[in-house]
Amino acid sequence: MKSTFRIxxxxxxxxxxFRLMAGNDGFSYGPRSMGxxxxxxxxxxxxxxxxxxxSLGWLKRGGVAASFxxxxxxxxxxxxxxxxxxxxGKYGAFGFGASRFGSDLFNQTRAQAGWAKVFGIxxxxxxxxxxxxxxxxxxxxxxxxLSFGGLAKLTPKVSFAASISNITQTKASDFQNxxxxxxxxxxxxxxxxxxxxxxxxxxxxxxxxxxxxAGIEYEIRTNLWLRTGFTTGIQLATGGxxxxxxxxxxxxxxxxxxxxxxxxxxxxxxxxxxxxxxSSGAVxxxxxxx
Amino acid sequence: MxxxxxxxxxxxxxxxxxxxxxxPRPEIQVEDxxxxxxxLQSSDANYEDLYEQMLLLYSNPIDLNNATPEExxxxxxxxEQQVQQLLRHRQKTGRLLSIYELQSVPSxxxxxxYSLLPFAVVNEVPQNQDNKxxxxxxxxxxxxxxxxxxxxxxxxxxxxxDALPDPDGELPKRYLxxxxxxxxxxxxxxxxxxSLGFTTEKDPGEKVMWSPSQxxxxxxxxxxxxxxxxxxxxxKIVFGDYQFMFGQGLVYSAGFAVGKGAEPVNTxxxxxxxxxxxxxxxxxxxFRGAGATMAVKNLEITVLASQKFVDGNIQSSxxxxxxxxxxxxxxxxxxxxxxxxxxxxxxKHSNKETMLTVAAVYKExxxxxxxxxxxxxxxxxxxxxxxxxxxxxxxxxGNQNQNLSVSGQYNYQNFxxxxxxxxxxxxxxxxxxxxxxxxxxxIDVSMVVRDYSRDYHAFYSNGxxxxxxxxxxxxxxxxxxxxxxxxxxxxxxxxxxRFPYLSFQSDGPSGGQEYLGRLTYTPSKxxxxxxxxRDETKLRNLSGNTGKTDILTPTHRxxxxxxxxAKANTWLSFRTRVQGSRWYQERGVPARYGISLSQDLNxxxxxxxxxxxxxxxxTDDYNTRQYLYEKNxxxxxxxxxLYGRGTRVYSLIQYSxxxxxxxxxxxxxxxxxxxxxxxxxxxxxxxxxxxxVVVQLRYNF
Numbered sequence: 007m008k009s010t011f012r013i014x015x016x017x018x019x020x021x022x023x024f025r026l027m028a029g030n031d032g033f034s035y036g037p038r039s040m041g042x043x044x045x046x047x048x049x050x051x052x053x054x055x056x057x058x059x060x061s062l063g064w065l066k067r068g069g070v071a072a073s074f075x076x077x078x079x080x081x082x083x084x085x086x087x088x089x090x091x092x093x094x095g096k097y098g099a100f101g102f103g104a105s106r107f108g109s110d111l112f113n114q115t116r117a118q119a120g121w122a123k124v125f126g127i128x129x130x131x132x133x134x135x136x137x138x139x140x141x142x143x144x145x146x147x148x149x150x151x152l153s154f155g156g157l158a159k160l161t162p163k164v165s166f167a168a169s170i171s172n173i174t175q176t177k178a179s180d181f182q183n184x185x186x187x188x189x190x191x192x193x194x195x196x197x198x199x200x201x202x203x204x205x206x207x208x209x210x211x212x213x214x215x216x217x218x219x220a221g222i223e224y225e226i227r228t229n230l231w232l233r234t235g236f237t238t239g240i241q242l243a244t245g246g247x248x249x250x251x252x253x254x255x256x257x258x259x260x261x262x263x264x265x266x267x268x269x270x271x272x273x274x275x276x277x278x279x280x281x282x283x284x285s286s287g288a289v290x291x292x293x294x295x296x
Numbered sequence: 297m298x299x300x301x302x303x304x305x306x307x308x309x310x311x312x313x314x315x316x317x318x319x320p321r322p323e324i325q326v327e328d329x330x331x332x333x334x335x336l337q338s339s340d341a342n343y344e345d346l347y348e349q350m351l352l353l354y355s356n357p358i359d360l361n362n363a364t365p366e367e368x369x370x371x372x373x374x375x376e377q378q379v380q381q382l383l384r385h386r387q388k389t390g391r392l393l394s395i396y397e398l399q400s401v402p403s404x405x406x407x408x409x410y411s412l413l414p415f416a417v418v419n420e421v422p423q424n425q426d427n428k429x430x431x432x433x434x435x436x437x438x439x440x441x442x443x444x445x446x447x448x449x450x451x452x453x454x455x456x457x458d459a460l461p462d463p464d465g466e467l468p469k470r471y472l473x474x475x476x477x478x479x480x481x482x483x484x485x486x487x488x489x490x491s492l493g494f495t496t497e498k499d500p501g502e503k504v505m506w507s508p509s510q511x512x513x514x515x516x517x518x519x520x521x522x523x524x525x526x527x528x529x530x531x532k533i534v535f536g537d538y539q540f541m542f543g544q545g546l547v548y549s550a551g552f553a554v555g556k557g558a559e560p561v562n563t564x565x566x567x568x569x570x571x572x573x574x575x576x577x578x579x580x581x582x583f584r585g586a587g588a589t590m591a592v593k594n595l596e597i598t599v600l601a602s603q604k605f606v607d608g609n610i611q612s613s614x615x616x617x618x619x620x621x622x623x624x625x626x627x628x629x630x631x632x633x634x635x636x637x638x639x640x641x642x643x644k645h646s647n648k649e650t651m652l653t654v655a656a657v658y659k660e661x662x663x664x665x666x667x668x669x670x671x672x673x674x675x676x677x678x679x680x681x682x683x684x685x686x687x688x689x690x691x692x693x694g695n696q697n698q699n700l701s702v703s704g705q706y707n708y709q710n711f712x713x714x715x716x717x718x719x720x721x722x723x724x725x726x727x728x729x730x731x732x733x734x735x736x737x738x739i740d741v742s743m744v745v746r747d748y749s750r751d752y753h754a755f756y757s758n759g760x761x762x763x764x765x766x767x768x769x770x771x772x773x774x775x776x777x778x779x780x781x782x783x784x785x786x787x788x789x790x791x792x793x794r795f796p797y798l799s800f801q802s803d804g805p806s807g808g809q810e811y812l813g814r815l816t817y818t819p820s821k822x823x824x825x826x827x828x829x830r831d832e833t834k835l836r837n838l839s840g841n842t843g844k845t846d847i848l849t850p851t852h853r854x855x856x857x858x859x860x861x862a863k864a865n866t867w868l869s870f871r872t873r874v875q876g877s878r879w880y881q882e883r884g885v886p887a888r889y890g891i892s893l894s895q896d897l898n899x900x901x902x903x904x905x906x907x908x909x910x911x912x913x914x915t916d917d918y919n920t921r922q923y924l925y926e927k928n929x930x931x932x933x934x935x936x937x938l939y940g941r942g943t944r945v946y947s948l949i950q951y952s953x954x955x956x957x958x959x960x961x962x963x964x965x966x967x968x969x970x971x972x973x974x975x976x977x978x979x980x981x982x983x984x985x986x987x988x989v990v991v992q993l994r995y996n997f
Contacts, residue, residue: 198780199736220790222776224735234743236774241792241809243772262772264794264807 031187032211035087035105036073037273041246041259042221043235045205047167048195050157052275055089055101055120055133058169058191060155062101063122063129068093068279069253075271078263082109093279098123101133112141120153128158137186139178149176149186168192188212193219201225205235215239233259246271253277331925332558333372359419359487360398361391365663369712370567372559373411375777377403377710377734383663392418403737405782407818419487430524434492440484443931445992447477447500451985455501455636455978471636471978473503478515481931483575485523494520497577501636501978511605511645516635519582521573531596532589537574537582540600540756541567542655542670543703543716546726546766549758550581556762558814558828560775560789561742564760565714565732568657568668568703571598580606580631581756583651594661600653605645607631610678625681629755637978648677665706670718673698674755687798690724690767692753697721699754710734716759724752726766728759730773738779742789745772750797762793762810770794788813801836803846808834822863830855839885847883853919854878871896879919890915892922892938907948913938929960929992942968960992 034046036053046057050064052071070090077083087105104117115138122131133153140146155169170190178184193207203223210216221235221244233246246259255275262268358367360382368379378401385401386392395418398404428436455471462468477500483493495518498504502516521536539550545566557563571589574582583602590597608626626647635641657668679695682688701718715729730744744760750768759766760773771793779785794807814828836851857875864870873894880887892913899906907927915921921939927948928934938944946964953959965987968974974981 198739198778202735202739204776204778220774220788222741234774236772236790236792238790238809238811241807243792264792 032189032209032217035089035103036071037075037246037257037259037271038223038233038248040075040261040269040271041233041235041244041248041257042205042223043219043244044209044237044242045193045207045219045221045235047155047169047191047193047207048157048165048205052089052091052101054122054131055091055103055118056087056105058155058157058167059101059120059122059131059133059153060129060169061122061157061167062091062099062120062131063094063124064157064159065091065094065099067277067281068099069275069277071273071275073257073271073273075269077261077269078266079268082111083107083269084109093281094122094124101131114139118151122155127160128156130154130156147179149178150174151176151186163197165195166193167195187214328925329372333563357415357417360395360416361386361419362488363416365707366567366569369562369565370569371412371415372562373408373415375403375562375734375740376707376712376732377740378408380707380710394418403734405738405779406821407779407782407785410821430490433486434484434490437484437486439486440482440997442482442995442997443480443992445477445479445929445932445990447479447932447988447990448475449500449981450987450989451974451981451983453975453978454980454982469637469639469978471501472638472641473498473501473636475500478504479577481575488525490525491521491523491573493573493575494518495575495577499634499636502634510641512635512641517577517579517633519574519577521575523571523573529590529592530588531591532571532587534571534573534587537584538587538600539572539574539582540587540598540653540655541569541572542657543568543668543701543718544714544728545759546703546716546718546728546757547670547672547699547701547754548653548756550756555760556773556789556791556810556812558787558812559777560787560812561732561740561777564730564742564744564773564775565712566759570596570657571600577633578631579633580629585651594659596657596659598653598655598657600651600655602649602651604649606647606649606676607633607635607640607643607645608647608678608680609643610646624678626676626678627681627683629676629680646678650675650677663707665704667704668702670699670701670703686803687800690751690797692755697753697755718752718754718757720751720753722751722753724749724767726752726754726757726759730760740777742775743773746770762791762808763795763799768795768797768799770796783818785816785818786814787816802834802848803837804835804848806835806848808832808850822869823861825860826858828855828857836881838881838883849885850882852878852880852882867900869896869898869900871898873924875922877915877920877922879917888916888920890920890922890939892924894924903952905950907946909944909946911938911944912942913944914941915939926964929962929990930958930994932990932992934964936966938966940968941970942966956996958992958994958996960990962988962990964988 034040034044035056038049038051038053039046039057047061049057050061052069054061054065068091073087075085085105085107087103089103091101092099099122101120101122107114116135118133118135120131120133122129135151135153137149137151138146151172152174153169153171154173157165157167159165168191172186172188175188176186178186189209189211191207191209193205196204198204201224205221207219208216209219217237217239219235219237221233223231223233225231229250231248235244236242241264242261244259244261246257248255248257253276257273259271260268358371365379365383368374368382381402398409453475456475459467459470478498481493481495485491496515497517498515504514505512506514519537521534521538524533525531527533540548541550542548549566550572555563571587583600584604585602587598587600607630608628610624610626612622612624629647630643635644651672651674653670653672655668655670657666659666674697676695681693682691698721699718701716703716705712705714711731711733713731717727719725726748728744728746730742732742734740746760746769748761748766748769752767754766757766761769762771763769771791773789773791775789777785777787788811790811792809795802796805798804799806810832812828812830814826816824816826818824832853834851835848837846838849841847855875855877857873859871859873862870876889876891878887878889892911894909894911897908909926911924913922918939921937923935923937926934926946936944944966946962948960948962951959965985967985969984971984974984974986
């Protein structure tokens with residue numbers, strides 16, 4: 007009972023003046039996003055299968071990834087996620103993801119599949135997601151969510167990305183005709199020198215105030231990255247570290263919310279695919295150099 | 297390419313007059329620096345103090361051949377990378393031959409060099425002491441300088457009018473003295489050798505009199521110092537008035553601290569400059585007595601002893617049981633330094649503060665890291681007992697405080713890490729840690745985290761933070777500066793903070809966030825333009841709330857500035873500045889707006905230079921007031937906070953007939969046609985204008 011109350015309390019913070027993203031909506035996936043202030047649209051790694059399907063088109067080599075996240079030191083807010091993607095080829099790239107957030111009392115389960123391809127300087131992607139919400143003794147609700155995304159490399163150093171999740175505004179419940187949140191994100195990344203990646207993103211939930219996020223990723227040594235960033239509004243402060251050994255990458259991130267406290271995330275990525283030369287292979291990014 | 301050509305020209309020019317590093321040191325545009333370093337549109341800090349401190353710092357240019365890394369950083373101009381590369385350059389190629397050599401130091405771009413020039417010199421020969429005695433050296437030193445200044449408001453202020461008895465036959469308060477402000481400063485110094493000087497001041501309304509019983513000896517404030525450097529094992533010995541800076545300023549900061557501003561990287565780190573003479577007139581932030589720093593190999597040990605009188609209103613309380621026993625106490629320490637009325641004069645020097653400090657700093661010879669510890673005790677003769685309120689109940693009460701502190705810094709590649717942790721008597725703690733670094737050419741970042749408990753006490757602290765005192769605050773700050781083109785620079789910061797306990801105007805745990813962005817375009821050496829936006833959100837009590845319970849409400853304060861500078865030719869320059877602000881509280885209170893426009897017109901005619909400004913301001917209320925940085929006579933400041941509707945003009949004339957004399961004259965007038973009076977209480981003027989006049993004379997001998 008105590009934990010039920012705690013969940014209620016934490017979720018109800020979504021109504022305070024400095025809001026928490028309600029439930030799990032709007033959060034990004036993977037420790038890299040977590041460490042850079044929840045930037046999600048701009049990374050062209052395997053986690054794009056969760057964060058912005060469009061960015062997946064720029065993936066250099068396919069692979070698999072897994073992450074575990076604990077929020078606010080409560081086991082009720084654990085999240086486990088998996089992602090997999092194919093190396094982009096003639097028919098583009100295919101990405102798959104699955105995640106589960108919450109505990110037995112309240113949980114959200116998602117599974118999705120998507121496709122993305124680069125056309126000239128821009129990629130676009132489309133994704134379908136099965137989404138299940140289960141709260142205590144109530145019957146589970148199942149939904150289908152459709153999302154779009156894309157990433158354009160305006161110059162070799164500047165990228166622009168955008169995504170819209172739940173474009174169909176799927177109904178969550180007949181009660182008061184409640185809709186699942188529709189969230190649009192748009193971001194810009196800038197790669198001033200090889201070792202530095204600057205990121206900024208705006209996130210707008212139809213029913214919430216817009217959030218501005220900013221992050222920085224710095225390769226302090228070859229294959230060793232430091233990250234930090236923040237999300238305004240809900241005032242998340244984040245940081246992270248990543249280490250890559252051959253085709254294996256380990257990521258760790260922390261995040262702090264002023265009222266709710268600390269969150270941690272850890273993840274592992276493995277690159278499996280072979281590099282293919284595509285028509286867009288000439289354009290380099292911070293990701294493609296890893 | 298342009299840079300190379302310019303460099304060649306500069307080299308040729310320097311060959312032409314090899315005998316001196318005679319690049320003329322440009323005039324210091326102090327108001328520009330202040331404007332950039334301080335976020336004046338924001339909090340309610342005492343800007344005048346900060347300004348005076350900055351002036352002090354900038355009035356003594358650093359010698360690039362001798363400057364320590366700390367001194368280089370303390371200019372707030374050089375990035376960590378530039379500091380490191382200049383040191384490396386000095387190590388590798390020896391002393392700089394002239395200021396022009398800066399161009400050959402990697403990562404020094406022209407913009408940086410131009411910014412640095414007013415604050416730096418290159419001395420070709422080491423300035424060692426010669427064999428003459430100290431007195432001879434003082435007598436022979438060539439940089440004696442005496443400044444005398446008088447300031448006066450022309451309109452009659454209420455404090456100077458005749459006091460008519462009220463119905464009870466009591467005379468209302470009036471100022472004792474005349475309306476002139478008088479100031480004089482004499483200083484003679486020789487870098488790394490000695491410094492000797494005195495300062496005296498009388499504020500408007502203070503009476504010049506000889507009255508030891510009232511602790512007035514002619515002028516109201518006197519200060520003097522003698523600093524000796526590099527005497528045997530003594531690195532510094534100071535007698536008289538001095539300041540001390542240690543670590544990140546959590547215990548002793550000497551007031552030099554600047555915080556969040558349009559310079560988001562170089563200002564977040566405090567420079568621990570150690571012992572410094574005090575030459576200013578702020579009657580609070582210094583020590584009086586003696587201090588010495590001894591250098592034993594790489595260990596620097598500093599011992600300080602100080603005893604000075606401070607102001608405070610002394611009251612007596614009677615023991616509740618034994619009515620014959622009464623105890624004196626002071627409700628606060630007053631640092632304004634005003635002794636104009638009978639009441640203010642009565643509280644002058646009514647309490648005695650005694651301070652003893654020992655500090656040790658180990659400095660690794662190559663400068664890679666340093667580590668320091670400090671212990672200090674401070675005692676008031678008469679205990680301080682504050683009027684109890686809910687939000688001050690963890691403040692200092694009593695007559696004795698002790699602090700212990702450890703601080704350190706570590707340099708790794710182009711990064712500098714720094715931190716300090718301190719505690720005070722009773723268990724209060726404060727900690728701050730951060731980094732500044734260069735990620736690549738032209739990209740500088742900073743980060744600071746801090747945690748100050750509500751019961752931490754240190755009277756001379758000024759560490760990084762949102763609030764003016766280092767108590768009851770937690771926060772994390774990010775800063776980024778990027779010169780993405782030789783002519784373009786972007787600067788941003790974001791700060792998130794939390795006040796876990798009640799604070800001023802917040803009757804509950806609160807917090808907020810703040811960010812600032814500034815984009816500067818410098819198309820040429822003679823023109824620049826910038827645009828800046830700042831937004832602060834804090835939880836504050838809802839204003840105009842008539843209910844019994846205060847409601848914390850997100851309160852927004854937004855400011856924007858656009859400023860353009862242009863130098864038309866050798867003798868004419870312009871500046872246009874437009875700035876505005878918006879203030880509002882969520883849940884109902886409508887937004888208030890303020891705006892101001894200023895146009896400057898400056899003439900530089902050789903021996904005479906004239907600066908003029910016309911400003912116009914229109915604000916809805918005091919919350920949207922406009923701070924305008926104005927030029928003033930050397931070592932004086934002027935940052936009026938303008939609100940309401942009106943105009944402000946000033947004109948400043950500097951005449952330098954020869955090397956020995958400089959004369960300044962300044963007149964400034966605020967005109968508010970809708971107002972019947974200006975100012976409040978004893979400062980009130982029964983007119984819709986206020987005119988201030990300043991005359992200053994400097995004699996170099």
